[in-house]
Amino acid sequence: MPTMAGVPASALSTAAVPAAIVAVDGLVKDYGAVHAVRGISFAVRRNEILGFLGPNGAGKTTTIRCLLDLLRPTAGRVEVFGLDTGRDGVAIRARLTYLPGELRLPERQTAAELVAGLGRLRGGFDPVRREELAARLELDLARPMRNLSSGNRRKVALLLAFLWPVELLVLDEPTGGLDPLMQREFLRLVREARARGATILLSSHVLSEVQRVADRVVVLRAGLVVADGTVDELRRRVSQRVEVWFSGTAPAAALDTVPGLADRESEGRRFTATLTGPIGPLLRVLAAHDVESMLIEEPDLEEAVLGLYEEAAP
Amino acid sequence: MSGRALALVLDPMRATRRGALAWALSIGALVVVTVAFWPAFEGTTNLGDLIDQLPPGIIEAFGLQGFGTPAGYLRGNLYDVLVPLLLGWASIAFANGLTAAEEDAGRLEVVLAQPVSRGAAFAGRALAVLAWTALLTVSVAAFQLLSDVPFGLEIAADRLLVTVVLCGLLGALHGGLALAVAGLMPRPPVVLGIGLGVLIGGFVVAALFPLSDQLRPWAGLSPWDWALGSDPLLNGAEPWRFAALGIPAAALAIVGLVAFTRRDVRAA
Numbered sequence: 001m002p003t004m005a006g007v008p009a010s011a012l013s014t015a016a017v018p019a020a021i022v023a024v025d026g027l028v029k030d031y032g033a034v035h036a037v038r039g040i041s042f043a044v045r046r047n048e049i050l051g052f053l054g055p056n057g058a059g060k061t062t063t064i065r066c067l068l069d070l071l072r073p074t075a076g077r078v079e080v081f082g083l084d085t086g087r088d089g090v091a092i093r094a095r096l097t098y099l100p101g102e103l104r105l106p107e108r109q110t111a112a113e114l115v116a117g118l119g120r121l122r123g124g125f126d127p128v129r130r131e132e133l134a135a136r137l138e139l140d141l142a143r144p145m146r147n148l149s150s151g152n153r154r155k156v157a158l159l160l161a162f163l164w165p166v167e168l169l170v171l172d173e174p175t176g177g178l179d180p181l182m183q184r185e186f187l188r189l190v191r192e193a194r195a196r197g198a199t200i201l202l203s204s205h206v207l208s209e210v211q212r213v214a215d216r217v218v219v220l221r222a223g224l225v226v227a228d229g230t231v232d233e234l235r236r237r238v239s240q241r242v243e244v245w246f247s248g249t250a251p252a253a254a255l256d257t258v259p260g261l262a263d264r265e266s267e268g269r270r271f272t273a274t275l276t277g278p279i280g281p282l283l284r285v286l287a288a289h290d291v292e293s294m295l296i297e298e299p300d301l302e303e304a305v306l307g308l309y310e311e312a313a314p
Numbered sequence: 315m316s317g318r319a320l321a322l323v324l325d326p327m328r329a330t331r332r333g334a335l336a337w338a339l340s341i342g343a344l345v346v347v348t349v350a351f352w353p354a355f356e357g358t359t360n361l362g363d364l365i366d367q368l369p370p371g372i373i374e375a376f377g378l379q380g381f382g383t384p385a386g387y388l389r390g391n392l393y394d395v396l397v398p399l400l401l402g403w404a405s406i407a408f409a410n411g412l413t414a415a416e417e418d419a420g421r422l423e424v425v426l427a428q429p430v431s432r433g434a435a436f437a438g439r440a441l442a443v444l445a446w447t448a449l450l451t452v453s454v455a456a457f458q459l460l461s462d463v464p465f466g467l468e469i470a471a472d473r474l475l476v477t478v479v480l481c482g483l484l485g486a487l488h489g490g491l492a493l494a495v496a497g498l499m500p501r502p503p504v505v506l507g508i509g510l511g512v513l514i515g516g517f518v519v520a521a522l523f524p525l526s527d528q529l530r531p532w533a534g535l536s537p538w539d540w541a542l543g544s545d546p547l548l549n550g551a552e553p554w555r556f557a558a559l560g561i562p563a564a565a566l567a568i569v570g571l572v573a574f575t576r577r578d579v580r581a582a
Contacts, residue, residue, distance in 0.1 A: 061581070068427055070579040094429035102582040104420035106329060120321035121428040 026076035038223035051214030052203040058220035099161040101172035112141040150177040207302040238304035239274040247290040322438025342457035349461040371525040385547040398481040405447040405489030406509035412439040413496035420582020451482025477546040483559035484541040490566035497570025
């Protein structure tokens with residue numbers, strides 16, 4: 001009979017673990033002449049959801065594989081729960097689950113057999129939780145992997161990631177192949193995990209997904225961290241399109257004094273520009289004039305991140 | 315042994331049970347069919363006369379001496395080439411399938427992301443290779459002993475068991491070699507290439523080097539010579555032959571384990 005393994009949910013919020021659940025300091029990883037990760041530092045704080053972003057080949061998966069001690073850093077330090085990944089890998093992996101981006105599961109095994117096998121390595125599992133997750137993910141546990149679609153295989157991986165009540169979930173491209181309903185269910189699972197005290201490192205290409213759940217994002221580009229901050233901070237780095245209609249002629253001279261405005265165009269009563277940075281100075285100038293209507297487009301994380309990818313190109 | 319340690323051995327064995335069964339039935343069928351033809355050979359002089367006309371070196375190289383006797387018949391048809399070759403091949407295939415091929419396919423990563431050490435995961439798989447090789451060896455002995463009686467092939471059971479065990483140890487040695495290569499580099503074609511290359515090369519050295527005056531002293535370098543050089547079906551074997559095969563098999567597996575714990579795990 002399987003038994004419950006891992007850490008009780010009530011224990012996750014204790015102060016026994018350091019504030020930084022993951023601490024990466026000067027991590028370098030080379031594959032021969034290829035510099036996959038070139039000296040990055042960042043932290044994942046306790047009970048936060050960190051979005052880990054970057055284009056293909058940015059070094060996200062390499063970094064994650066260093067966290068799990070699947071790769072050995074060329075230089076730098078990686079600590080999880082304050083423990084060294086090279087020395088204390090077993091203790092670290094007992095407290096986390098990992099969903100790999102490139103998912104390869106044993107073809108002949110059913111999901112139930114896979115869960116049972118990994119359960120033997122983790123000291124058991126909660127069969128009630130397994131059934132609950134299978135129902136929520138609409139997953140047939142009795143079918144062999146070779147008969148499952150890529151989306152259903154991804155559901156198996158999600159079930160394995162959320163089955164044990166661990167302190168850290170490391171999710172590498174978790175929703176590839178999932179339909180929108182399942183993506184929504186995934187986000188619910190992430191929020192539930194966080195609510196019970198877990199920390200989540202979410203590597204994803206789906207920026208809308210990251211935008212919806214992440215507290216902070218770290219953006220990698222060509223093996224370097226090019227941004228590290230909250231989603232709002234990142235959004236503020238991108239230009240917003242501003243369009244203002246005045247009762248009379250647009251006050252071009254006054255608008256010229258507003259910092260962060262670019263691509264200004266005045267045409268009679270209409271003024272358009274792009275704004276980078278805080279909106280306060282612009283509003284103060286507009287308040288002194290007779291504004292009829294105003295449109296400021298919501299800055300989009302995707303644009304912000306794509307901008308970072310481009311501007312940081314080596 | 316803890317439940318986790320047991321799972322690290324038994325789960326890989328469970329995953330490869332179909333392949334192991336296929337190996338056991340194939341080699342078993344070869345043994346039974348070979349023994350079934352014994353009554354047709356027994357007492358016939360024509361084939362013996364034909365073999366006697368072959369060059370002595372060829373007779374020796376392919377174990378055809380005394381082909382008309384039970385021991386000579388089994389040696390020439392099974393235990394000089396086929397059974398040791400197949401047991402070696404099977405052991406290499408088990409080692410490759412449970413380590414390099416699993417890693418190359420990205421499936422080992424699922425196990426290594428659990429709270430188990432790399433060394434324990436590799437050791438579990440090495441023990442699974444050893445266990446399957448041992449069980450295959452037992453099945454060969456069982457098929458042989460059970461088919462000898464109905465087909466009237468009379469041979470000393472102790473000599474037969476010694477021979478089968480030596481063939482199994484020869485297989486385990488090559489499985490150990492495959493584990494060492496897999497620990498160093500997770501490339502299935504390389505593991506199979508080196509494993510089978512050494513297996514076949516060893517046979518060539520043991521079988522053909524004695525035909526040349528210059529090469530004869532080097533025949534003793536072959537593990538095949540360590541295993542079968544005493545003609546164990548007729549003469550039994552000295553204890554050192556078991557150690558000469560078993561100790562390097564374990565040492566090579568340990569080399570693979572140490573190498574595996576020190577390198578990166580290959581991504582899918």
